[in-house]
Amino acid sequence: MRLFKFVLIFALLFIPFTIHASVKEYTLKNGLKVLIIEDHKAPVATFQIWYRVGSKDEPAGKTGISHLLEHMMFKGTHKYGSKVFSNIIQRNGGTDNAHTTKDYTMYHQTLSSDRIGLSVELEADRMRNLLLDPKEVTNEKNVVMEERRMRYEDDPQSSLYEEVISTAFKAHPYQWPVIGWMSDIASIERKELYRYYRSYYSPDNAFIVISGDVKAEDVLPKIKKNFGNIKPSKRSVIKNRTEEPQQRGEKRVYLKKEAELPYILIAYHVPSFPHEDSFALDVLSTILSAGKSSRLYKGIVYEKQLALNAFADYSGFHRDPFLFIFGATAAPEKNVEDVEKAIYDEIEKVKREMPTEREIQKAKNQIEAGFVFAQDSTYSRAFYVGMFEMLGNWRLMGKYLEEIRKVKPEDVQAVAKKYLTDDNRTVGILIPTKSRKEEVGSGK
Amino acid sequence: MESKKWKMLFFVFCFSLFIFHFPFLTLSQAHAVEIKKQTLPNGLTVLHAERHNLPIVMLTLLIKASPLNEPADKAGIAYLTAKMLTEGTQKRKASEIREEIEFVGASLDTSTGSDYTTISLSVLKKDIEKGFEIFSDVLQNPSFPEEEINRMKEIIKGSLRQSEEDPSFVASKAFIKEVFDEHPYGRLVNGSIESIDSIKQDDIIRFYHEHYLPENAILSVVGDLTSEDLSSLIERHLGQWKAKDRSQKTEVRKQTEEKLREKKIIVIDKDITQANIIFGHLGIARENPDYYAVSVMNYILGGGGFASRLMKVVRDEMGLTYSIYSSFSGNKEPGQFEVEVQTKNESAGVVIKEILKQINKIRTETATDRELKDAKAYLTGSFPRRLETSRRIADFLAAVQFYNLGDDYIEKYPDYINRVTKEDVLRVAEKYLNPENYVIVIVGNQKKIDLSHFQSPKNVH
Numbered sequence: 001m002r003l004f005k006f007v008l009i010f011a012l013l014f015i016p017f018t019i020h021a022s023v024k025e026y027t028l029k030n031g032l033k034v035l036i037i038e039d040h041k042a043p044v045a046t047f048q049i050w051y052r053v054g055s056k057d058e059p060a061g062k063t064g065i066s067h068l069l070e071h072m073m074f075k076g077t078h079k080y081g082s083k084v085f086s087n088i089i090q091r092n093g094g095t096d097n098a099h100t101t102k103d104y105t106m107y108h109q110t111l112s113s114d115r116i117g118l119s120v121e122l123e124a125d126r127m128r129n130l131l132l133d134p135k136e137v138t139n140e141k142n143v144v145m146e147e148r149r150m151r152y153e154d155d156p157q158s159s160l161y162e163e164v165i166s167t168a169f170k171a172h173p174y175q176w177p178v179i180g181w182m183s184d185i186a187s188i189e190r191k192e193l194y195r196y197y198r199s200y201y202s203p204d205n206a207f208i209v210i211s212g213d214v215k216a217e218d219v220l221p222k223i224k225k226n227f228g229n230i231k232p233s234k235r236s237v238i239k240n241r242t243e244e245p246q247q248r249g250e251k252r253v254y255l256k257k258e259a260e261l262p263y264i265l266i267a268y269h270v271p272s273f274p275h276e277d278s279f280a281l282d283v284l285s286t287i288l289s290a291g292k293s294s295r296l297y298k299g300i301v302y303e304k305q306l307a308l309n310a311f312a313d314y315s316g317f318h319r320d321p322f323l324f325i326f327g328a329t330a331a332p333e334k335n336v337e338d339v340e341k342a343i344y345d346e347i348e349k350v351k352r353e354m355p356t357e358r359e360i361q362k363a364k365n366q367i368e369a370g371f372v373f374a375q376d377s378t379y380s381r382a383f384y385v386g387m388f389e390m391l392g393n394w395r396l397m398g399k400y401l402e403e404i405r406k407v408k409p410e411d412v413q414a415v416a417k418k419y420l421t422d423d424n425r426t427v428g429i430l431i432p433t434k435s436r437k438e439e440v441g442s443g444k
Numbered sequence: 445m446e447s448k449k450w451k452m453l454f455f456v457f458c459f460s461l462f463i464f465h466f467p468f469l470t471l472s473q474a475h476a477v478e479i480k481k482q483t484l485p486n487g488l489t490v491l492h493a494e495r496h497n498l499p500i501v502m503l504t505l506l507i508k509a510s511p512l513n514e515p516a517d518k519a520g521i522a523y524l525t526a527k528m529l530t531e532g533t534q535k536r537k538a539s540e541i542r543e544e545i546e547f548v549g550a551s552l553d554t555s556t557g558s559d560y561t562t563i564s565l566s567v568l569k570k571d572i573e574k575g576f577e578i579f580s581d582v583l584q585n586p587s588f589p590e591e592e593i594n595r596m597k598e599i600i601k602g603s604l605r606q607s608e609e610d611p612s613f614v615a616s617k618a619f620i621k622e623v624f625d626e627h628p629y630g631r632l633v634n635g636s637i638e639s640i641d642s643i644k645q646d647d648i649i650r651f652y653h654e655h656y657l658p659e660n661a662i663l664s665v666v667g668d669l670t671s672e673d674l675s676s677l678i679e680r681h682l683g684q685w686k687a688k689d690r691s692q693k694t695e696v697r698k699q700t701e702e703k704l705r706e707k708k709i710i711v712i713d714k715d716i717t718q719a720n721i722i723f724g725h726l727g728i729a730r731e732n733p734d735y736y737a738v739s740v741m742n743y744i745l746g747g748g749g750f751a752s753r754l755m756k757v758v759r760d761e762m763g764l765t766y767s768i769y770s771s772f773s774g775n776k777e778p779g780q781f782e783v784e785v786q787t788k789n790e791s792a793g794v795v796i797k798e799i800l801k802q803i804n805k806i807r808t809e810t811a812t813d814r815e816l817k818d819a820k821a822y823l824t825g826s827f828p829r830r831l832e833t834s835r836r837i838a839d840f841l842a843a844v845q846f847y848n849l850g851d852d853y854i855e856k857y858p859d860y861i862n863r864v865t866k867e868d869v870l871r872v873a874e875k876y877l878n879p880e881n882y883v884i885v886i887v888g889n890q891k892k893i894d895l896s897h898f899q900s901p902k903n904v905h
Contacts, residue, residue, distance in 0.1 A: 041497035044829050087818065091822060093825020094825075095829065110832075112829070138763070142763030144766075145788075147766035149718045149788060154718055156609055258714065258715045260605050260608050261602070290546070291545075291546040292542045293542040294546075302595065308606060329606055331598065331602050332601070332602050332605055362547045366546060369548070369549025369550065369568050373566055375498055376500065376832070376833040378832065
């Protein structure tokens with residue numbers, strides 16, 4: 001969720017200068033697509049490789065396998081030992097990491113542009129030659145279980161998020177947490193990981209984005225040399241086909257956990273980009289939630305003082321329809337029921353009164369400026385191009401800009417009426433339970 | 445009268461603006477960014493770097509106002525004062541400031557850390573006039589309305605309470621209190637529920653007048669803006685910014701560098717699955733000449749991500765954590781050394797034992813050539829990346845000035861690092877790591893935490 005909040009702020013574009021001209025596209029014979037964005041402002045470059053596989057592609061009972069495989073990608077190939085990849089990148093002043101989402105898995109390095117060949121060589125190596133040492137698999141499963149404890153089990157607000165998502169979807173695999181359920185993580189075996197790796201980690205199921213101080217004519221031969229010989233996987237890739245049936249009636253879920261303050265999440269099923277309603281939904285979430293002049297902050301945090309924070313998050317960058325999520329932390333001594341009602345009041349207000357032209361213009365300005373600021377980082381530049389490629393084609397970015405510009409107040413009102421309905425929502429409430437004591441000891 | 449003063453200032457600008465230039469090297473000459481530095485007649489230090497890759501301007505104003513300048517019973521006043529700057533001025537209401545800034549897609553935020561406060565403006569070039577004017581207004585004319593103070597206090601207190609849900613926050617709060625005791629570094633920057641209640645409007649106004657002075661500030665501007673345009677903006681909007689009364693300046697207290705006399709283990713019970721552990725003690729100040737040797741040593745021990753010993757052993761070999769790292773906070777005054785880690789409750793003792801083992805090892809055995817070489821290569825080689833964006837450069841330049849690192853800091857940094865020897869690493873590990881007297885805070889499920897592994901018979905009485 002954190003990732004997508006970040007995306008939300010920057011990804012709704014309105015570009016004052018053309019980015020299209022600066023993206024160069026190539027496709028190798030094995031199906032691997034390469035997108036290069038040249039930008040010579042600093043001697044830095046970012047390499048990203050995106051695999052079209054995420055938790056939505058996982059078999060039941062093996063949730064978290066995409067993410068565990070992502071971890072294993074750092075644990076050695078036939079040529080390089082465990083963590084040697086990261087050590088080489090760091091030794092060259094770079095940084096590397098990866099993340100897994102419901103739809104894709106992306107690996108990235110940012111380093112001095114004259115070292116970009118390292119990324120090319122190392123990523124090509126681990127696309128085909130992963131070791132998956134059984135001992136390392138066992139070890140890494142423990143690491144991921146610790147990660148799950150840290151991120152979800154011991155974080156009450158994240159736990160509620162997990163509850164709400166898994167309640168909102170009854171059929172679609174978006175219901176599963178990317179990190180997986182604890183018992184599923186424990187049950188994944190080496191041979192399952194290997195099968196998964198050989199199916200999905202194939203040049204025709206991936207694409208590369210490079211951004212920064214590089215020249216396409218220098219870097220392309222390196223890519224051809226290292227990736228060109230990797231044959232596409234013979235195994236047929238299983239893509240999810242399940243569609244979530246229409247929800248007919250509110251769902252509610254409560255979570256009782258040690259916490260300080262009640263927290264609420266309200267999620268509505270909505271279409272994803274590039275659905276025709278996705279643009280107005282983006283503008284709607286900006287009006288409701290971007291900055292302290294937004295409606296939720298002004299109404300619920302500032303004027304009514306019911307909540308410490310309040311947000312609306314439209315995660316339109318999904319392959320399949322996902323959710324428009326509202327959230328708020330109740331202020332001390334305030335009722336979460338009143339917070340819930342205040343959120344509905346804000347929703348009804350949009351349905352009842354047309355947003356002003358100025359408000360719509362402000363949202364578009366925020367989207368535009370946020371995008372321009374993000375262009376200063378080679379990572380973000382590559383990320384936006386990659387995100388649109390993942391959703392279909394990087395050229396959709398241009399369409400997106402045009403469509404955002406066209407959004408009118410009545411479009412925003414219309415999508416609020418269409419999707420933010422009682423029967424389409426899932427409400428989750430965190431009810432704090434509390435008990436804590438402290439013991440001070442001395443070693444002597 | 446007014447116009448005379450302006451003319452005089454402008455005159456000074458013309459002469460002072462280009463006095464001191466220094467090149468700012470990011471790896472290769474081709475990408476050098478030139479930095480201009482000047483001190484205005486009112487005492488304000490201005491740093492400026494032109495970058496024309498995007499139509500944006502990033503501005504950071506650093507003010508020497510932090511917990512170091514607070515009385516203990518008003519803890520949180522530096523943070524609260526900074527937060528109140530954007531909550532109303534003599535000519536704008538809080539809602540007007542937000543609306544004007546956000547309408548042009550800009551952001552204007554304040555942030556307070558251990559040593560200083562920053563006001564940051566991020567704005568498109570086409571809106572710099574408006575952005576700079578509002579920035580100057582909140583800096584010079586905040587009105588600190590009583591009603592807005594009360595709202596802000598409620599939000600800060602509420603957030604403090606919500607933070608208690610986060611076990612690593614709970615651990616950190618207990619840890620700094622134990623290490624620093626009465627020193628301001630031992631308190632949370634945003635204060636406590638009690639101290640915030642005790643802060644009144646008069647206190648904020650007084651704190652503001654004592655610290656928000658041009659000679660107490662550093663302005664750093666990076667982006668698509670020429671020197672002429674910047675000096676015009678400064679002249680028109682900051683020309684009136686004057687020191688009020690120098691005699692009122694509060695003194696920065698001195699750190700007592702007393703070593704901890706005994707080890708202390710604090711266990712805080714929480715119904716959670718992991719033990720959140722912080723191990724550590726007092727560290728060093730940023731100005732300490734050993735800072736660079738300590739940087740290299742800490743990279744090897746636990747600062748270097750997957751390259752560090754702690755990560756290699758506790759995560760990769762033992763599978764006992766997702767994250768473990770060590771750090772030295774090189775602050776104005778000596779900050780803390782800490783190792784932070786989360787592991788399932790049952791493994792807490794094993795992990796602490798391993799941390800102690802690694803600390804003992806780096807204090808007694810020289811690092812390998814490979815380790816030393818890798819640490820230096822990373823620390824020097826990552827510089828261009830760390831200064832990739834205008835926002836990062838603006839913040840960095842202000843901090844370099846604040847910590848007196850020198851106008852040639854960027855050029856010299858590789859030397860500072862490359863000069864470090866294996867013997868230095870051993871020496872600073874021995875000097876600044878203490879395996880005898882330390883603080884351990886563990887937040888976790890007390891019933892499941894087993895500490896028998898590291899509490900050897902000789903230190904359990």
